[in-house]
Amino acid sequence: MRIIVFGLAAIALSACGQPAQQPQAGACTRTATHEVAWSQDGAADVITAASAGPSCKQAVVTWTLRNAQGDALWVHAGTFYDMTAGGAPPADAPAVTNEQMDTFLAGWADVTLTRSSELPEWREGAASLSESVQGMSYDTPFDRETYEAMRARNLPQLCFAAAVEASHCLIMDPVSHSPTVIVMFGP
Template identity: 30%
Template sequence: MRDILIAGALALAACSPAAEEAENLAPSCDARAASAWAVSDAQYSVEAASAGPDCARAVATFVVRDASGAPIYAEAYLAQHVMVLADVSDTAAMETALRTWTDPANSTTMATTSALPDWPARANGPENGEFPFYADESVDRDTYLGLRQADVPLLCFVQGMESLACLALRNGQLEKVGVQTFPG
């Protein structure tokens, strides 16, 4: 009888709101990855992390840090809205996907701002044919052309289902230049 009472008490404790709440708070898609981004003599860290009750409902962060560890860029995304993170089903697969996401070698389409498409006079934005590039709303034509002329390092990464976000490194800081789309 005593064993039955103990088993019953344990079963009730497991069903208590506190136990259920603690179980719901523990993320089951907690993953991390980092890659190095070497630019001239400087070393940067490109990091990503995910957290959520499962990978389908995870939030992923993308962070770039300078050599001292200070963040110079950070953004959060719904993992299900980022091509390389969508459809990931478990933590081990998420770690692999985050490693792919943070690796600058996976974004070799444009290494510097001089490779950005031209923005002709009187055009509404840069022209790039089948792979349009949309300048960030904070970047006007003069700023954009100045970035192309400066030929500074460019870090592009998948930021959606069919697009790359491109960041220019100037004076130790990253600034978003715009988004390049690609056929999905």
């Protein structure tokens, strides 16, 4: 009899699920989208910048690039504070309003489209791309020969903010047909 009672109790308890979580008062769940023609001719990619957190001051922000079929091509994540001021917020950091978050997300989703031929030249004999450029600091995952070949191909390039003072530029890799960072730059 005890086995039956314990069995029924176990079944009853297993039927109890967690209640669906309702958004907390003050929660920061916001989005902004922007369409760009980048990865495929004649098809619009969609960039979604989104925030999620118990407050906008504490929000995690994500930047997602999806192709016309809805497949995620690239994702970048950080915190609102790190993306706007750098680092972790101090204890006395001011609150972030929904309007401030909306402005940030709309600006982050609105990317720059250019061509790889517009990137700076990596001069022969220079040890790095940064050594070839005055002013900004540039870095690339490619060696000089590959970088210059990608520049010469004049590929569509999409640049987005990756930190408070840094940007990443993506190209569609001609071999793998997937996005890759061609250059990162900042002061």
